[in-house]
Amino acid sequence: MLVRLLYVSQPVGPVTTTMTTLILEKSDKNNKKENITGVLCQGSGLWMQVLEGERSKVNLLYARIMSDRNHKNVELLSLEEITQRRFGKWSMALVYLSKDDPMVQMAHPEFDPYTASAKDAFFILDELIKTGTPIINTAT
């Protein structure tokens, strides 16, 4: 059974390139092995990540990510059963947004993922993917 999970968290301290590179390297290795795909959006003092895959595998990965000390306030926004992956091509894509990204600053200044509905969070995430600069790890 396939699921799609969405969570939000806050990095502890500044997010260095080394930290991001390490996360992407681990994601590339582990996610490919577990057939997990998704996207990690980074910017404005938060991470939002979508994980797609077999339910048990997604659960295990989410538990590992939750206990990662590089972030705090990890909050589950959505867990849904799916028939099709939305990010099937990416073992983990990173969408990097600078903190002065116009989308964040102007188009959706009110957006707070901690209070938003999952529907709104997915909507914003789709926009971030369109307007951000994706760095892609392909799934195959």
Ligand SMILES: Cc1cc2nc3c(=O)[nH]c(=O)nc-3n(C[C@H](O)[C@H](O)[C@H](O)COP(=O)(O)O)c2cc1C
């Ligand atoms: C925001 C964030 C997203 C992460 N995403 C993933 C991921 O998609 N896949 C993954 O294997 N590890 C991810 N990690 C790293 C895990 O928390 C953990 O360090 C890693 O899976 C351990 O892998 P290892 O057992 O191969 O060392 C993420 C960490 C953070 C902080």
